Amino acid sequence: MATLRLYHAPISTCSQKVRLGLAEKELEFESVTLDLLAGDQHAPAYRKLNPDGVVPTLVDGDTVLTESTLINEFLDEAYPEPKLSPDGARERHAMRLWTHLVDAQLHPACRVVTSAIAMRPAQQRLDREQVLSDFAKVPDPALREMRISVFEHGVESPYFERALRSYVDVLETLESALSSNQSDYLVGSRLSLADLALVPYVLRLDHLGYSHLWQNERRPHLTAWYERLHLRSAYDAAIRAWEVAPAVEGMHAAGSAVHSRVDEILGRA
Ligand SMILES: N[C@@H](CCC(=O)N[C@@H](CS)C(=O)NCC(=O)O)C(=O)O
CATH class of the missing domain: 1.20.1050.10 (Glutathione S-transferase Yfyf (Class Pi); Chain A, domain 2)
Structure with a gap:
């Protein structure tokens, strides 16, 4: 399985949402935390991953994913068990x-x-x-x-x-x-x-x-x-x-x- 790396902030709502998705699926990830008050989200290297300068960003192998809702949808498709969307x-x-x-x-x-x-x-x-x-x-x-x-x-x-x-x-x-x-x-x-x-x-x-x-x-x-x-x-x-x-x-x-x-x-x- 490819390594997952999550760029996030401990108490950011969007980061919490994606960490919940990862945890429900029992997926381990490498954590990179950003200090939003210190402006880490605007560092040029991070902005290359996430041009909006926000967290979270998930990197799955060579795929860079932004937008927390879409990241969770991605996780549910790429790692289907347990399923986090209804059947119909x-x-x-x-x-x-x-x-x-x-x-x-x-x-x-x-x-x-x-x-x-x-x-x-x-x-x-x-x-x-x-x-x-x-x-x-x-x-x-x-x-x-x-x-x-x-x-x-x-x-x-x-x-x-x-x-x-x-x-x-x-x-x-x-x-x-x-x-x-x-x-x-x-x-x-x-x-x-x-x-x-x-x-x-x-x-x-x-x-x-x-x-x-x-x-x-x-x-x-x-x-x-x-x-x-x-x-x-x-x-x-x-x-x-x-x-x-x-x-x-x-x-x-x-x-x-x-x-x-x-x-x-x-x-x-
Ligand atoms: N639509 C984006 C919103 C991301 C967002 O606004 N993240 C906040 C933390 S919850 C952030 O990084 N704020 C830092 C800033 O705006 O400078 C998503 O769902 O991923």
Whole structure:
């Protein structure tokens, strides 16, 4: 079997998603971690592998794969056991609607929310010119503009409220789908790439200290699904093993610092 090499960051959602795919399939990989705050993703050698300057990137033999959703689809085809997609075409479409939701809505929302709440305080401790020069290396102009706005204004950036609402809307979509499903999982009767794609984003809110958005009977089906996924051994290998306590504590502290403002924006103050 060819050697797999994963370029990733320990608590990046997209990296967690791919590590879950690898762990469910019990695939070993060589790990190359990038420090996103230090700008490792913009190093010329890495940008040759991933021109967007983001993680993750998976190298399988001489094949370089980017885009976490597509990497997990690749893994499911190239390493078919255990299967992480449903059998029927209709259900596979349903699975892809979830992964599309992540790519089109949830990840962009999470990027803004995480940047405003948790990355900004860390970036503010760095040299301002260095931070701005890293933003200048972001290839997508819209993303660059968002990064600057969020760095300057945090949760008061015009990007923040829209992103936060969009993020929380997905929690309701999850609750509603899981409450009407006859299954423990998002699609069909077994775990699929849909579950692996969504769970890192619930975890991110958990890390920020916002689990009240689904716990305490607010969203009981989502709570049960989230807890169920935590019981999998793949979760330990892909998520817990990579959690760096100071980073998680830092996210929690940053979340607490703006908790009341976030509640206010959500209209629950
Ligand atoms: N659509 C891409 C998004 C990748 C992405 O945004 N990765 C984040 C971490 S989750 C990243 O590398 N951020 C660093 C940056 O934007 O500078 C994927 O799914 O792989």
